[in-house]
Amino acid sequence: MTVSILIFLPIVAALLTLLFKNEMAKHVAMFFAVVELAIALYFLSGFVPDASLQYSIDAPWIPQFGVYFKAGIDGISMVMVLLTTALVPLIILTTYEHQYKNAKAFYALILFMQAGLLTVFTAFDGFLFYVGWEAALIPIYFICALWGGENRIRINIKFFIYTFAGSLFMLIGIIYLYLQTPSKDYDLQHFYNLSLDASHQSWVFIAFFLAFAIKMPIFPFHTWQPDTYTEAPTAGTMMLSGIMLKMGIYGVIRWLIPNAPLGFLNWVNVAIILSIIGIVYASLIAFKQIDGKRLVAYSSIAHVGLIAAGIFAWNIYGLQGAMIQMVSHGINVVGMFFIWDIISRRLGTRDISKLGGIAKVAPQFSIAFLIIVLGTVALPLTNGFVGEFLLLRGVFNRGIITAAIAGTTIILGAVYMLRMYKNVMQGELNELTATFTDIKGSEKLALGIICALIIIIGVYPQPLLHLSEAAVTNLVNTVSHKFITTKF
Amino acid sequence: MNTLIIISVLPIVLLYLGLYKAQKALLPVTIVGMLVALGAAVMQWNDNAQPIYHGMMLFNNFSIAFSVVSIISTILILMLSKGYFEKISSHIAEYYAIILFSLVGIVVMVSYHNLTMLFVGIEIMSVSLYILAGIRKNDFASNESALKYFLMGAFSTGFLLFGITLIYGASGSFDLDGIRDYVLSHSHNIDPIFYTGVLLIIVGLCFKVGAAPFHFWTPDVYEGAPSLITAYMSTVVKAAGFAAFLRLFSASFSSIAAFWSPVLMVITIITLFIGNITALYQQSFKRMLAFSSISHAGYLMFAIVALGAASANAVFVYATAYSIASIIAFGALVLVRQQTGSDNVDGFNGLARKNPFLAFVLTVSMLSLAGIPLTAGFIGKFYMFSGALLQYKYIMVIVAVVNAIISIFYYFRVIIAMYFRSAERSEVLIPAYYKFVLGFSALVTIAIGVYPALISSLI
Numbered sequence: 001m002t003v004s005i006l007i008f009l010p011i012v013a014a015l016l017t018l019l020f021k022n023e024m025a026k027h028v029a030m031f032f033a034v035v036e037l038a039i040a041l042y043f044l045s046g047f048v049p050d051a052s053l054q055y056s057i058d059a060p061w062i063p064q065f066g067v068y069f070k071a072g073i074d075g076i077s078m079v080m081v082l083l084t085t086a087l088v089p090l091i092i093l094t095t096y097e098h099q100y101k102n103a104k105a106f107y108a109l110i111l112f113m114q115a116g117l118l119t120v121f122t123a124f125d126g127f128l129f130y131v132g133w134e135a136a137l138i139p140i141y142f143i144c145a146l147w148g149g150e151n152r153i154r155i156n157i158k159f160f161i162y163t164f165a166g167s168l169f170m171l172i173g174i175i176y177l178y179l180q181t182p183s184k185d186y187d188l189q190h191f192y193n194l195s196l197d198a199s200h201q202s203w204v205f206i207a208f209f210l211a212f213a214i215k216m217p218i219f220p221f222h223t224w225q226p227d228t229y230t231e232a233p234t235a236g237t238m239m240l241s242g243i244m245l246k247m248g249i250y251g252v253i254r255w256l257i258p259n260a261p262l263g264f265l266n267w268v269n270v271a272i273i274l275s276i277i278g279i280v281y282a283s284l285i286a287f288k289q290i291d292g293k294r295l296v297a298y299s300s301i302a303h304v305g306l307i308a309a310g311i312f313a314w315n316i317y318g319l320q321g322a323m324i325q326m327v328s329h330g331i332n333v334v335g336m337f338f339i340w341d342i343i344s345r346r347l348g349t350r351d352i353s354k355l356g357g358i359a360k361v362a363p364q365f366s367i368a369f370l371i372i373v374l375g376t377v378a379l380p381l382t383n384g385f386v387g388e389f390l391l392l393r394g395v396f397n398r399g400i401i402t403a404a405i406a407g408t409t410i411i412l413g414a415v416y417m418l419r420m421y422k423n424v425m426q427g428e429l430n431e432l433t434a435t436f437t438d439i440k441g442s443e444k445l446a447l448g449i450i451c452a453l454i455i456i457i458g459v460y461p462q463p464l465l466h467l468s469e470a471a472v473t474n475l476v477n478t479v480s481h482k483f484i485t486t487k488f
Numbered sequence: 489m490n491t492l493i494i495i496s497v498l499p500i501v502l503l504y505l506g507l508y509k510a511q512k513a514l515l516p517v518t519i520v521g522m523l524v525a526l527g528a529a530v531m532q533w534n535d536n537a538q539p540i541y542h543g544m545m546l547f548n549n550f551s552i553a554f555s556v557v558s559i560i561s562t563i564l565i566l567m568l569s570k571g572y573f574e575k576i577s578s579h580i581a582e583y584y585a586i587i588l589f590s591l592v593g594i595v596v597m598v599s600y601h602n603l604t605m606l607f608v609g610i611e612i613m614s615v616s617l618y619i620l621a622g623i624r625k626n627d628f629a630s631n632e633s634a635l636k637y638f639l640m641g642a643f644s645t646g647f648l649l650f651g652i653t654l655i656y657g658a659s660g661s662f663d664l665d666g667i668r669d670y671v672l673s674h675s676h677n678i679d680p681i682f683y684t685g686v687l688l689i690i691v692g693l694c695f696k697v698g699a700a701p702f703h704f705w706t707p708d709v710y711e712g713a714p715s716l717i718t719a720y721m722s723t724v725v726k727a728a729g730f731a732a733f734l735r736l737f738s739a740s741f742s743s744i745a746a747f748w749s750p751v752l753m754v755i756t757i758i759t760l761f762i763g764n765i766t767a768l769y770q771q772s773f774k775r776m777l778a779f780s781s782i783s784h785a786g787y788l789m790f791a792i793v794a795l796g797a798a799s800a801n802a803v804f805v806y807a808t809a810y811s812i813a814s815i816i817a818f819g820a821l822v823l824v825r826q827q828t829g830s831d832n833v834d835g836f837n838g839l840a841r842k843n844p845f846l847a848f849v850l851t852v853s854m855l856s857l858a859g860i861p862l863t864a865g866f867i868g869k870f871y872m873f874s875g876a877l878l879q880y881k882y883i884m885v886i887v888a889v890v891n892a893i894i895s896i897f898y899y900f901r902v903i904i905a906m907y908f909r910s911a912e913r914s915e916v917l918i919p920a921y922y923k924f925v926l927g928f929s930a931l932v933t934i935a936i937g938v939y940p941a942l943i944s945s946l947i
Contacts, residue, residue: 064945065874134861145908153908161896164860168889175874 001043002057003071003122006081007115009036014111022103026096029107033089036114040085049075049467051474053124061128066178066185070125075471076323079464080121080250083327084243087334088114090449091238094338096442097345100147100233113139113239120247126174126186129255133167133211133247140239147233159228162221166214173207177259191259192478195485198262205263208256209271215248216304218271219278229297234341237293241300241337242330249304249326252311253319258475261482264314271312272398276405278305283412287419292340292350295420296333299376299413303329306409309402310391316476318394323468324461325387328375331457332384335372335450339365342443343424347432352420357429362438366425368447373421375454377414383457386465489540489547490528491555492595494521499585499592506581515570518584522563529555539601543663551599553804553946554731558594561724561811562587564925568819569716571919576624576714583623587720590616594728598735603652603662606732610648610696613728614641617721621713633712640695640705648692654685667740675743686741686748690755693736697729699785700759707766710778715825718774719818722781727807730788734803737792745795752793753884759786760891767898773821774831776898777814780857783891784810790872790888794879802875805944806868809856809936812929813865816853819926820846827916833901837911846918847906849930856933858899859892864936867944 013032020028043055056072073081092110100106116139119132137160145156174186181190196204214221229237257264264271282301289295307325310318342365343358344350359366371382378384388410396403439447457464498521505513529552537548566587573583593613600606618641622634656662658679659670671678691702698706710718741748763783770776788810791802821831823846828835840847856865869892876885918926936942 060941061939062941062944064941131861134866138855138860142907145904153904157897157900157904160900161893164896165889165893168892171870172873172877172885172889175870175877179874179878 001039001055003043003055003073004057004069006036006039006043006085006118007071007122009039010111010115010118014108014115017108017111018104020104025104025107026092029111030089030092032111033085033092033114037085037089040081043073044078044082047073047078047467049078049470051075051470056124061125065127066181066183067127068125068185068187069128070187071119071122071128072124073122075468076250076253076475077122079323079327079468080246081118083246083330084114084117084121087238087242087330090334090446091235091242093442093446093449094238094334094341095235098233098235102146106143106147106235109139109143110235110239113143113244117243117247121250124188126178126188126191126255128186129188130167130171130174133170134164136244136247137163137167140236140244143236143239144228144232147236149231151227152231155224155227155231159224162214162224166211166221169207170211173204173259176204176207188254194259195482196260196262198266201260201263202266203263205256205260205267208251208259209267212248212251212256213274215251216245216308217248217301218274218305218308219281219301220274222278222282222301225301226294226297229300230291230294234337237297237337238334241297242334245300245304246326246330249307249311249322252308253322253475257311257314258479261479265483268312268314272309272395272402275305275309275312276402278302279309279406279409280412283409283416286412286416290352292343292352292420292424293337294350295352295416296336296340299336299417300329300333302409302413303333303376306388306391306395306406309406310394313394313398314476314479315394315397316473317390317397319472319476320465320469321387321390321392321394323472324457324464325384325391327464328383328387328454328457331450331453332372332375335368335447335454336376338443338446338450339369339372342439343436346436349432352423354430355424355433356427357425358433358436359425360429361434361436364444365436365439365447368439368451369421369425371451371454373417375458377417378410381455381458383454383461385458386461489532489545491525491547491559492545492592492599494525494528495559495588495595496592498522498525499588502581502585502588506579506585511580514581514584515566518566518588519563522559522588526556526559529559543665544602544605545596545599546601547599549946550731550735550800551595554598554728554807555595557804557808557811558591558598558724558728561727561815562591562720564812564815564929565716565720565724565818567921567925568719568815568822570921572714572716572822583620586616586619590620590720591724594724597728598731600732600735601664603655603664603667603736606736607645607649607652609732611645613725614645614696617641617717617725620717620720621709623717624714627712629712630714631712633709636705636712637709644692644695644702646692647688647695651685651688651690651692654681654688658682658685664736664739668743671740671743678744683744683747686744687751689736690748690751693729693733694755697726697733697785697788698782699755699789700762700782701755703759703762703782703785706782707775707778710781711772711775711831715774715818715822718778719815722777723811723814726781726785726788727803727811730785730792730803730807734792734799738795738799742795749793749795752789753881756786756789756793756884757887759783759789760887764891764894768894770898771833772831773817773833773836773902776833777817777821780895780898781814783895784857786891787869787872787888790876790884793884794875794881796875796878798871798875798878801944801946802868802871804946805864805871805936805940808943809864809868809933812932813853813856813863816849816926816929816933817857819922819929820850820853823916823918823922827913833905834911836902836905837909838913839906839916841910842913842915843918845923846916846926849926850906851903852930852933854899854902856937858896862934862937864933864940866937867940871944
């Protein structure tokens with residue numbers, strides 16, 4: 001079995017979903033998403049957590065261009081694959097209470113997007129990586145624009161153009177690297193082996209950085225994000241924030257820094273400063289938000305800023321922190337958007353100022369909400385803590401002031417998140433919130449899984465950290481070696 | 489070379505069919521005849537071609553590949569035209585015949601080995617097109633289109649002919665190899681007349697392929713001509729124009745690239761910006777396609793500016809991808825226009841709800857034109873970018889990227905209209921022929937996008 005089954009199964013599943021009736025679509029999609037998860041778990045069971053590439057496939061695709069279908073799983077990819085395959089069924093579960101128009105197209109697009117995401121996370125060929133990168137973008141564009149809110153057309157074209165622009169520059173970078181390889185192919189390992197001079201690497205760095213910075217997004221490339229997150233249907237927001245933005249982070253780890261280490265050295269200060277500005281800036285804006293979904297969108301920018309800063313610090317702590325925080329952030333943000341989906345579906349509003357006292361009428365909901373909030377604000381023994389602790393430890397290597405400013409994310413995050421929780425859940429019931437009914441059925445199941453994951457990863461993160469440790473160490477050593485050996 | 493003969497005889501047969509009022513037989517006979525011509529072309533594949541007819545023509549793989557694409561595209565367009573020409577006039581046989589005559593010119597254009605044949609091919613093609621553009625005799629726009637096209641076309645042919653003459657004057661040869669030998673043997677003392685000739689040929693050919701600043705005839709001509717003729721002009725004719733362009737420059741002028749490539753580079757950059765930015769402001773879908781065809785001419789120009797071993801393939805792949813996607817777009821336009829009576833993008837509002845198939849194939853077409861991965865258009869752009877980067881033309885690549893981003897706006901406007909806007913409309917009836925052509929074209933677009941090895945190493 002190779003990783004290709006993970007990539008192609010969702011495509012087949014998407015086509016099959018289209019054959020069923022709209023009412024059946026979610027069950028079919030769910031079935032395939034669970035099968036996909038089972039395959040990923042099977043891969044996990046046989047996975048040896050060293051730095052090697054496993055379950056790999058290397059088939060000619062367009063051999064005369066040097067394009068190969070080269071994909072595989074190493075420790076870093078394994079974590080991403082698990083994140084994707086676990087979140088997709090969870091996201092489908094959160095949509096069970098929704099009645100989407102033309103539901104089969106909706107679920108088919110989600111599955112198709114999953115194929116694109118998994119391609120990105122397992123590709124070891126530049127061309128394949130790019131194709132997966134775009135293949136994930138088209139479905140989410142349609143998801144957001146077909147089932148989104150009122151301003152969806154204008155906002156989504158902005159989103160599409162922003163991300164497409166970034167990825168075109170990345171394409172130029174990839175082709176440039178390809179032309180430099182002696183063997184004229186897109187193999188990532190051959191990209192790593194190149195030793196270009198620092199000024200050329202700077203250009204390569206910029207080309208890739210634009211694509212990833214827009215995708216994550218890092219300040220000042222974030223302007224598409226709050227609008228798109230707010231207007232998208234909740235499942236689309238979850239796909240975007242839970243999985244898709246990790247494409248950018250993963251890209252930085254796998255494709256940006258190792259491909260242009262000297263370019264990275266030239267630009268590292270700018271990158272870290274932008275990341276940290278993003279943290280503080282987004283946190284401050286999050287304070288002022290009254291739309292719950294928008295607040296979560298800004299908090300996501302802040303969290304991603306910290307992850308980016310941890311990666312740009314480029315040491316094992318920061319990277320390991322990034323790996324686990326990608327998983328944690330994925331779970332937490334999906335949970336958080338689901339909470340707001342439940343509230344807005346029941347009450348027809350996401351305006352925090354109109355809410356209050358829901359804890360009194362919905363105790364189970366309030367417990368789930370609280371656990372997710374605590375995970376998001378990185379309380380010890382929740383998943384958020386492990387990641388943010390390691391990330392800050394990594395950033396600390398860059399200097400105490402940097403770490404101190406980056407650390408404000410935890411304090412600021414706690415303030416706006418807990419304030420949001422207080423305003424929504426505590427205080428007096430009003431006419432609107434008195435009608436709130438507690439969670440049940442699929443909602444309870446989904447929130448139960450999310451809360452369990454938050455606590456399990458928070459208490460015992462070791463297995464997850466162990467998965468990526470060897471691969472991350474290897475990557476850091478390879479790049480550090482290049483810092484030293486390549487002449488300026 | 490049998491292809492050329494078959495395609496030349498076929499329209500005469502068709503005219504006789506028209507004479508005997510056998511109108512039902514026209515389309516089948518045309519298609520069968522063209523398939524035979526296609527087969528004849530394919531038979532000569534890898535045949536180790538030598539110049540024939542005293543060095544006038546060279547039917548090598550390059551010619552075969554472009555002939556095949558031209559023939560297939562023409563077949564697809566003719567299949568769309570079933571029931572279309574009947575509405576315009578009663579003399580149907582002539583239309584088929586004239587289109588085939590222009591195809592004769594195109595086959596000559598992609599297989600010439602002598603500048604006189606280039607000229608003859610272009611003229612055969614152009615004269616047929618002047619008639620086709622004005623085929624709706626009682627329509628004002630169609631007449632305007634034909635007249636403009638004729639005046640501009642004749643003007644540009646003059647430039648071309650003058651250029652050919654000057655080159656002959658300097659080198660003493662019309663033969664592509666002869667000119668190449670002249671350039672190589674006089675590398676330090678090429679006559680200035682020769683350079684003037686090259687520039688005039690560039691002007692003439694840029695007119696023909698619709699590259700800025702010699703593009704201004706295209707929007708009016710494309711808009712005024714009947715949609716399917718426009719489809720023919722903007723796909724088959726344009727592809728052939730670039731094939732002829734590339735053949736001349738790679739065979740004869742490649743060693744003086746330092747002279748002409750800055751000129752073409754400027755033309756390319758202007759073409760991209762003019763085509764794309766003007767397309768942004770169009771409300772009419774047809775006019776938008778006309779301007780987008782100008783911008784695609786700019787991308788195709790990349791292969792000539794960054795002339796290299798892969799150029800022929802690049803033009804071939806790009807032209808194929810572009811032609812097929814355009815055929816879908818024009819086919820959809822014809823259908824929607826029949827229902828709504830207008831060419832406007834608004835006419836596509838809400839199409840996805842009533843005609844999911846039509847909306848889907850048109851989406852594939854738009855994505856391909858915009859160059860999104862997993863469609864043929866992306867492979868074409870990919871080729872162009874790679875070729876330009878290989879020659880260190882970084883500025884051009886940046887310009888191309890900026891333009892690709894701009895083009896998203898107007899291509900997606902159609903997708904947005906179809907899927908995200910709603911309008912009261914009834915279902916568009918799609919004849920079986922259309923279903924076949926549109927479905928086939930969409931399938932080919934995706935197939936090339938997913939597995940480009942199908943066509944990417946032909947030439």
